[in-house]
Amino acid sequence: MSDPNTVLCVDDSRVVRKAARRILERHGFSVREAENGLAALEACRAEMPRLVMLDWNMPVMDGMEFLVALRAEFGPREPLVMLCTTESEFDRIVLALGNGANEYIMKPFDDGIVTGKLVQLGLLEEAEP
């Protein structure tokens, strides 16, 4: 069972991880960080998060290799995986979805986009207008 309130934020940029952490913590999530796919895989083995927010291009193990390995090891259901990357080509998005990604953010992102995607993933209630 995954902790319903944890997000693993995977990005080789400390700045991006920090920006994402700020948004996620404001919504009450507890955030762990990993700087590449391999570290992320180890983090999932140690404790499964509810959501992995995943960069694509990273050293050691990239986001797609991580995603394929993750789904092979733990099956298709958990954790939820949301790409968050500068890769914005149609074919790349389709590839990520085919490999089991649940959502996809094309960088640059802002609070509104991240929050909206968390609502779509069922992790947040929609704010009352």
Next chain:
Amino acid sequence: MNAEGFASIAALVKARSGIVLTPDKEYMLETRLTPILKAEKIADLDGLALRLRDPRAESLARAVTEALTTNESSFFRDGKPFDHLRRIVPKMLAARPAGHKLRVWSAACSTGQEAYSVAMVLSELGVRHAEIFGTDLSRDVVERAREGVFTQFEVQRGLPVQMMVKYFRQEAARWRAVPELRAMTRFEERNLLSDHRMLGRFDIVFCRNVLIYFDPPTKGRVLNALAAQLAGDGVMYLGGAETVLGLTDRLGALPGERGVYAPAALRAGAA
């Protein structure tokens, strides 16, 4: 970026849209313009400012203005009306003769996100025989809605990625609605205060978050005029913070729903 570059982009946006960008909005330039820099292979914002000095850079100037004047419109804004729409459309069609063309009015449609959201809902329901009519006061936004083209920033707001890849195609740094959606939509410049009688009857009207800009007598007038075009068993969606109370007696809230209204006569009959 340097102050001169910022000032020249800000001046361009103000001249084209009236929107004022103060220097504290520099982060917004970086966020919103990065996809354009990437697509146009321009190194940085100063390089972009330089390119924009060329009077032939019209389409680039337009793209920059659009990226910086994005309003708050998003796809499937306040999800509940669209959940209700999914439930009501099959019932509505069952009550109409075969071959009925479902007509939906997106009043004050802005750049079209609401109209295209409706088109996606209908498409998912297998309803093809429909006309979604979007109107707005601003010619610019109507033209944009008609093109069905959205920036990378806009296309991510409210739109689940599976819907995005199903209903939009990438064109450089932007995303265009597929022909199937565009065939269901029609957009026209129109003032909400004008005479709508020649538009005919609509099954469904969306008029969300626009009444807030009017005084109470005008709100009442607009609501009456929209209600007059609504089918007897039609529904109207208003913004979550909007109401018809004290403004019109032609519409009443549907019990148990938020922001959904129906012609008052039907409610009295149904009660």
